[in-house]
Amino acid sequence: MSYQSIQNYSSRRQVNWSRNQNTVAYVSAIKLGPVAHTVLVAFMVTILGLIYLTQATRTTGYDYEAQKIDSQIAELNTQKSDLEIENARLTALETVKNSSVATSMTKPVSTNYAR
Numbered sequence: 649m650s651y652q653s654i655q656n657y658s659s660r661r662q663v664n665w666s667r668n669q670n671t672v673a674y675v676s677a678i679k680l681g682p683v684a685h686t687v688l689v690a691f692m693v694t695i696l697g698l699i700y701l702t703q704a705t706r707t708t709g710y711d712y713e714a715q716k717i718d719s720q721i722a723e724l725n726t727q728k729s730d731l732e733i734e735n736a737r738l739t740a741l742e743t744v745k746n747s748s749v750a751t752s753m754t755k756p757v758s759t760n761y762a763r
Contacts, residue, residue: 680688744750
């Protein structure tokens with residue numbers, strides 16, 4: 649490209665401005681080399697990795713809490729079934745004791761046990 653073609657291009661570009669467009673192009677005074685770009689990319693990858701690890705450990709914490717609640721539910725279900733069995737046993741004894749057959753029985757005069 650020659651200087652003349654660059655000058656023509658920039659002059660054509662200035663003519664084609666339309667409404668609500670910026671007319672000033674910002675050019676940074678700071679120029680970064682390839683090492684600085686590599687360091688910046690490594691820094692951004694590190695930051696994204698830390699964010700990912702934070703999110704992953706947070707979900708693991710929720711998993712432990714859910715597992716703890718599940719074990720409590722299982723323990724309470726076991727206690728409930730034990731109490732239901734105990735309730736049935738006690739209810740059955742009271743029913744038998746208060747039944748008409750049990751009230752009509754007499755007490756034995758003597759009791760002998762086998763040895």
